[in-house]
Amino acid sequence: MRLVRRIVNRTVEMTVKLIFIVMGVVICMPVFLVVTGSVMGSTDLQECLAPVFLEGQGFVTWKLIPQYPTLEHYKRLLIETPQFFILFWNSIKITLFILAGQLAVGVPAAWAFAVYDVRGKNMLFLVYVVLMLLPFQVTMLSSYIVLNKLSLLNTHWAVILPAVFNTFPVFVAYGGFRAIPKPLIEAARIDGAGEFYIFTRIGLVLGKGGILSAVVLGFLEYWNMIEQPLAFLKDKALWPLSLYLPEIEWTQAGFSFAASIVMLIPAVFVFVMGQDYLEQGIIYSGLKQ
Amino acid sequence: MYKKWFFIFIGPSVVGVGVFVLLPFADVVKRSFMTVMSQEFVGLDNYRRVFSNQAFALAVKNTVRFTATAIPLLVLAGLVIALVLAKINDTRVIKSLYLFPMAMPTATVVIVWRMFFYRQDFDSLVAGYLWKNLGYTLVLWLAGIAAIPNELVEAARVDGARWFRCLLYVKLPCLKGSLYTIVVLSFLNSFKIYREAYLVAGSYPKEEIYLLQHIFNNWYVNLELDKLSAATVLVGAFLLVFILVLNRLWKV
Incomplete structure (x- = not known):
């Protein structure tokens, strides 16, 4: 009996913990968006952002892993923009x-x-x-x-x-x-x-x-x-x-x-x-x- | 005997606070009774103009609405999460995740804001505030919960109190001090929502998120210093009374 109870308690604790971690990851989502955005090609970005910025409505579609990652923005920022x-x-x-x-x-x-x-x-x-x-x-x-x-x-x-x-x-x-x-x-x-x-x-x-x-x-x-x-x-x-x-x-x-x-x-x-x-x-x- | 040392240690700070805050505030009070240019005494004219100003009324209304919505939500959400987290071992990672928004510069998130909160309305402002401030509220509640004497809870349990009664009659009264702290700090930080509001929507956003901070900034930019000084005195006096009342309530 005691063992069963311990297992149940442990499972409940792990589940609750998991829920909170998932919530925490959602809270930190903006960072992931900014990171992926910074290595996304310009044309890709325009495509993703256009619905919001041009039409002022709709949702942004976002790929968490960009198809063609690039460092062009960092290069422009760190080398070409004193x-x-x-x-x-x-x-x-x-x-x-x-x-x-x-x-x-x-x-x-x-x-x-x-x-x-x-x-x-x-x-x-x-x-x-x-x-x-x-x-x-x-x-x-x-x-x-x-x-x-x-x-x-x-x-x-x-x-x-x-x-x-x-x-x-x-x-x-x-x-x-x-x-x-x-x-x-x-x-x-x-x-x-x-x-x-x-x-x-x-x-x-x-x-x-x-x-x-x-x-x-x-x-x-x-x-x-x-x-x-x-x-x-x-x-x-x-x-x-x-x-x-x-x-x-x-x-x-x-x-x-x-x-x-x-x-x-x-x-x-x-x-x-x-x-x-x-x-x-x-x-x-x-x-x- | 130690008086001398008290003043030596605190001296620079008091002088700085006096020069940069207290003395000029006295000047602001003086200016609130004068015209900008000719420095003539006009009595309560500036105050009358502030009170009859529609933008000011709107800003007060929105700010009160924002504070009265966002702070209770934040305090409650923090408490509920903290009560659950307090039962779990090793919450370091979870706390880090929730605290992280505090470390994220507004400028960094502002573009994400523009993507998702394109509506730039009241709800997104509240959501942004909760997002940023949940972490420290949680830390404060957890610290408060950890300080509740265990014997007290045990004794209640032995007397047959169930979880809810235990919470209501034992834990919550112990958390009164934490509540005061959390309310005060949340209030302090609620004014910083202007950063998001301004960076996302500029000086003249939608009516429903036009806050006191906007009108202060706009009067400042337009050099309407007579109205600004009267509004500063009004808001400052209100906050002073608010803080002192809270302080008194909490000490009783």
Whole structure:
């Protein structure tokens, strides 16, 4: 009896698991479409996409395995289009500067919130939470006013600086620091360690998880920046890829697919390397105060 | 004694937030009572113009409709899937698959969007939102479920509670904290649906997906800063109250 029951349970579990995996694969379908699209010949693509883009109705017919795979789009993109590298570099530069700035400013702030008890701290923390939750559109005009005063509009600093002072990474890193046992910090103080020493030797080491979580979440967010460059960068040569890609016409679909794949690669790399931190970060971002 | 260190560590952040967000926001509030060009004080005129603006009314309606549809759907779908997944060992692969859309840049998927959501209507917007956000909702629910003390569930079982009663009276009350988090983060992310809406359909999409984000962007582009500042103050104040109320409700 017990054996039968175990077999039944196991079968049910495997079936449920399978259903969820199939659903997950369906969710990831767009990637497969973009991958196959990027190696499909131009004429094939036109044929597939015409019903939607020309007539505005009907369904796209799609072959998961293209009949005549080709690398023509990648060749055009990577060898014949030097402008692509400028945009790619814009994306890299903007994202790295933002992340570096967020670490330099946000991590110490998170440490202050996690370790020191000062009157008014909870009030300030609430301000940070509210700011974290305000959408870009609500802070857009404020940022515009400052950037205009500092004459930074239409430079990369216009998208970098406001993002550096976003309070979201403070919140995530705070989650990591909070997990450090207080007695450990007390013991270090009794042993005569200075506050700065405690921060670098205990905080940064033990709170590494929270910091990396903030980096992974930040990368995925800023690699995908749309609203900010749209509002603050007029000059298209300054645009990041995330904003430029959708401008490519559908008749150039293969080219656009190939560019999408190149843009996807860094994000997938960060996702795969940092999945544990990503999950941890999601959980930290929801910690109770 | 530690006050000094608190300010040393938090100083750069507070200064930056002050300069880039708080001070200019005060300026926005001031501007909301003035004309754009001559900077004359006009009282509540700008607010009146925002309230009587039909596009604004439409945008508010659509945004409220979107939020009120998409967030409950997301929260419920996440909960149902998480409750099932919590019973399965080794869900790493499944979680990866569901989280993956979060890593996909909007620009990458936008062409696929154009292929399948050529209708560019309300439903496809909701579908896109669910697609992108289901993963992290799932992770949060799973974390919440994992934190429910086992003894509590066992005790209920011993007392004869069936699966459903166990869920209703033991598990769900424990998940109140997770619910708050998930609602807040889903709300935060619901504004980012503008990326898809804008990249797929531009600044002036079909009426049913004309959102607050569109009107903010359009007023900004057209330099109608008087209306924009009044709308910023209105939406900002609304969100502030909303967040504080949620925060209070959750703490009780």
